[in-house]
Amino acid sequence: MLFKGGGLPHESLALQEKLFGAGPDYNFMTRIERFKNSLVRVQHFIRCCARYNLHDHADKKWFEGVAFPNEVSVLGPHSGMFIPTLKEQGSEEQIQKWVPQAEKHQIMGTYIQTELGHGTFVRGLETTATYDPKTEEFILNSPTLTSIKWWPGGLGRTCNFGIVMALLYIDGKNYGMHPFVVQLRSLKTHEPLPGLTMGDIGPKFGFDTVDNGYLQFNHFGIPRENMLMKYCQVLKNGTYTKQTRNPKFSYGAMIFVRSMVVYEVAGQGLAKACTIAIRYSAIRRQSELKKSRPEPQILDYQTQQYKLFPLLALAYAVWFTGVRMKEIYFMVNNEIKQGHTERLPELHAISSGLKAFTTSMASWGIERCRLACGGHGYSAASGLPKIYVNATGGCTYEGENTVMLLQCARFLMNIYGGVKNGRRPSGSVNYLGERISSRCTLTSEFTLKSLADAFKHRAARMIKEASERLNRLQASGNDPEDSWNLNSVVLTKAAEAHCHYYMVLVFESVVESVEDNCVKDILRQLCQLLALCGIQENSGDFIQDGFLNNDQLELVKQKQLSLLSEIRPNAVLLVDAFEFHDVQLGSILGRFDGNVYENLFKWAKKTPLNKPEDLIHRLLR
């Protein structure tokens, strides 16, 4: 229950559905077969949603975890972006009109923002929506090659609706980026509507089951009522009105997905990879530890523990941080709905920073898990390549990670500048108002508080130095933009240090909240390991200003190594606690029953290349 938060009943329901548990092996399918198979699952999922009355996003997510194991469901953009954007940015009338149809999957939508020429720089997007008061229509147009919409998931073949982000023009004046609801395909024939050129963008690194697509508008008219009008309105006569609210509200869908990605993509992906690698390391025996003794489980090698246990600790940390990120999102979003927008910048900064920090760490961690499985890790049977290619997409989509760290850094610089001018920070940055202590309280006991304080010190120092460097660059004659660019590596590192501290702090707070002493002790060990590895891997940051000395670093190393032996007896139980079903893992190496070799052999025999009658056989004969 520490993990599931009530998800189990929905997983059990989904596991009862034969179609989700069985069927052809994903690894032996072509992309087209994978896509078709996914559509069959989508249709069954939709039937199940109706049968079991699943409307809530979280309930559906648990169900999807089984229905689309380690795949990105083509429903993701529909439920994760299309519906939330309608709800958050539509007027009451618009919500009444479209949300019920979307929730019943009578219409299927996606989020259409990125173009061939621009993804990161949203203000550089070129698609236009020009209002014509005579016909009371917006005319959508793609004026250039680079303005063709490119990447939206489900656009290629699946969706019949989309929310299109386009520049609003009235009477020749540009009012900036606005969201429009656009019907893309006929509800009868599913053919693209006249005036639209659309299709799939082709094979990718992962995301085989998603038809990321392109879309070119040729003066395509949509009714005036299709601009989402909660925050801005265009009246029949072309008058533009807007509430005196933050223009960044139209970026709300991105904040939502970034907030969810920490748990759904980074947390889940890394936890699955650790489950596979640690279970496999407990059944795999190799070499000799002692002469003439049975070969040990590879998990007994200290080097194997050193590879995997820090990742296990990281998986727990990212998981807890992801849960906290979701809570913060819903809390601040509720405040915004009540008209209190003060915490929007902080939400934007922490969701951008954590999305970047955790997906990068998870992506790196999943690959390390694969390497830790030796040769069999390289086989698709391990399930790890599929987990990797899908999770690593999270480093790019919804804001490329470097760009997201820079957004987080921008907020940190604003806050730090405010502190210098006497303002008191609050929330996730309240520590920037404290005096940076130069005294390190780390002793061989390594209390969680002292470890978190070390990360606090590092973050505060790096933010201060990034800010001072920025000021120096400007003082020496660079303009603000060039100064920012010349300081951007330092800025991303400061943002990472802030996110790292936040993650350690969340983990510490979870450990402190656990009542069962036994569980608490085990989680404390993991939290210590996470923090100690963080200190060692970034030791330069901790010793640069003399905060840590060489003797303390030696203590860090010793404690890290002793923790490996302490965690070893519980390692397999700690991954079992994630409670992934074999269907969700999709891995022969990570099977719960540990029956790896027999199943690897059976699996290899089924590979299409072994079919006797195929062309290859004839060519080789």
Ligand SMILES: CC/C=C\C/C=C\C/C=C\CCCC(=O)SCCNC(=O)CCNC(=O)[C@H](O)C(C)(C)COP(=O)(O)OP(=O)(O)OC[C@H]1O[C@@H](n2cnc3c(N)ncnc32)[C@H](O)[C@@H]1OP(=O)(O)O
């Ligand atoms: C539930 C789902 C779970 C899992 C998902 C699974 C499957 C789905 C798979 C894939 C989905 C992928 C979908 C997509 O990728 S959609 C496309 C996403 N695109 C992006 O993320 C683009 C990234 N770029 C941007 O967000 C922006 O352009 C920018 C980099 C942030 C810069 O914006 P810009 O307008 O130029 O702003 P600035 O001039 O830099 O800043 C001005 C001011 O505004 C603040 N700001 C920026 N963004 C926001 C925001 N979203 N909210 C609040 N405030 C924002 C910024 O910090 C600055 O503030 P100052 O106070 O410093 O002025």
Ligand SMILES: Cc1cc2nc3c(=O)[nH]c(=O)nc-3n(C[C@H](O)[C@H](O)[C@H](O)COP(=O)(O)OP(=O)(O)OC[C@H]3O[C@@H](n4cnc5c(N)ncnc54)[C@H](O)[C@@H]3O)c2cc1C
């Ligand atoms: C799997 C997947 C699914 C997607 N789904 C959707 C979807 O459903 N809908 C949708 O609209 N889009 C979608 N996208 C597009 C995605 O959101 C963009 O690709 C993403 O936002 C990155 O933008 P970009 O491609 O323009 O990268 P670029 O900005 O071109 O990045 C290239 C490099 O330039 C650097 N860079 C760019 N700007 C800066 C800067 N200001 N400062 C420093 N460095 C910079 C980056 O760090 C990066 O190293 C998807 C993408 C992928 C991979």
